[in-house]
Amino acid sequence: MNDLNIDFDIIIVGAGPAGFACSYQLRNQNLKIAIIDHATFPRDKICGDALSADVVNQFYRMDQSLGEKFERFAQKIYSHGVRFVAPNHSFLDINYQNPNHGNAAGYISKRIDFDHFLFQQIENQPNIEIFQGEKVMDIKSESYGIELKTDQRQLTAKMIIGADGAHSIVNRKLGNIKVEKDHYCAGIRQYYEGVTGFHANHHIELHFYKELLPGYFWIFPLPNGQANVGLGMLSSEVSKRKLDLKKALNDLIQSKPDLKERFKNANSLEKPQGFGLPIGSKKRPLSGERFLLLGDAASLIDPFTGEGIGNALRSGRIASEYIIKAFENQNFTADLLREYDKMIYHKMWNELRISRRIQMLLRYPKLFDFVVNKANSNSSVRTLLTSMLDNVDLKKELLKPRFYVKLLFGERI
Incomplete structure (x- = not known):
């Protein structure tokens, strides 16, 4: 086979945020792109549904009009902060700082709606052909290009992009990221209506209940009076404790007095849905001969918060730059594409590393209680923690013993 038989320049597996961002950034390039997704849009994606300020900022970095379209997108509600509930049940409300773009620092939107919004931005691009409802069965890298087989057709391309999530077949066939329970979280989600007591x-x-540490239980408000409820925990802890996460979710709602009151008139809208989170707590190879891995397929989920959409969009945007470079040079070697790995970790590793260490601090519930209590009684501590949400350098302070010594003795911080 030779170049005359190549169907596409690029095949992108996965049409979620990472695959969207990559293809959107390549929409004006003279490149023929195929996108393959096993689902048909609109489709659900099990997730917490929270969208950080970085999500909005990535849209504006990609295209001003894209950011403006998202601001007009109706199926979302704004979120101006986060409530941390300590193991001793005291809580701390922190308001997000104003973002660089947009009307709110964060939003919450069901993934069935949010991902469909993204899908609509690429479905009619002239250089993009989308194959929905097709399962990728096999991928081979040959000297001339990539061969991909779905349950309906065979395609060839010069490059392939793995944006196909936690169980990426691109990674499985071409990459080298293995599931390691210490670097993987198990999660469960259930939609409700009628939950009360939101900010x-x-x-x-x-x-952060003691029985879940170093994981947590979440409640996120949604449009139309609904709520996304769930919990996430390191897979190694789930295995060690032999936990049934579905049972744990129900037990928490039924046994914790504060939750029991808020859920007394609530109705579940679905059965609990399980999912996996490959967290970015370890550097891995993200590329190789003729391929790049993006988003969850590249294990770029924040270890502390579990947020992955912002990093998925960012990885797709960055990947497009290296794809353009590869085609300009007609060079698809592992050596050239490894520059993508370097850039991703240059942009993301510091925050991922710090988030991992903060995640490990959650093994000490009394420390968490102490910080929350101090923040509630000391406005300067509360201001510092607010700034830490967006400032990686300030976040490092949480890892230093002297930070807690200052808190203990009431010193100025």
Whole structure:
């Protein structure tokens, strides 16, 4: 086979945020792109549904009009902060700082709606052909290009992009990221209606109950009076404790007095849905001969918050730059594409590393209680923690013993 038989320049597997961002950035390039997704849009994606300020900022970095379209997108509610509930049940409300773009620092939107919004931005692009409802069965890398087989057709391309989530077949066939329970979280989600007690500014809630540490229980408000409820925990802890996450979710709602009151008139809208989170707590190879891995397929989920959409969009945007470079040079070697790995970790590793270490601090519930209590009684501590949400350098302070010594003795911080 030779180049005359190549169907596409690029095949992108996965039409979620990472695949969207990559293809959107390549929409004006002279490149023929195929996108393959096993689902048909609109489709659900099990997730917490929270969208950080970075999501909005990535849209504006990609295209001003894209950011403006998202601001007009109706199927979302704003969120101006986060409530941290400590193991001793005291809580701390922190307001997000104003973002660089947009009307709110964060939003919450069901993934069935949000991902469909993204899909609509690429479905009619002239250089993009989308194959929905097709399962990828096999992928081979040959000297001339990539061969991909779905349950309906065979395609060839010069490059392939793995944007196909936690169980990426692109990674499985071509990459080298293995599932490691210490670097993987198990999660469960259930939609409800009628949950009460939300903050007036739609704060997302993270409840750090002792029995879940170093994981947490969450409640996120949604449009139309609904709520996204769930919990996430390191897979190694789930295995060690032999936990049934569905049972754990129900037990928490039924046994914790604060939750029991808020859920007394609530109705579940679905059975609990399980999912996996490959967290970015370890550097991995993200590329190779003729391929790149993006988003969840590249294990770029924040270890502490579990947020992955912002990093998925960012990885797709960055990947497009290296794809353009590869085609300009007609060079698809692992050596050239490894520059993508370097850039991703240059942009993301510092925050991922710090988030991992903060995640490990959650093994000490009394420390969490102490910080929350101090923040509630000391406005300067509360201001510092607010700034830490967006400032990686300030976040490092949480890892230093002297930070807690200062808190203990009431010193100025």
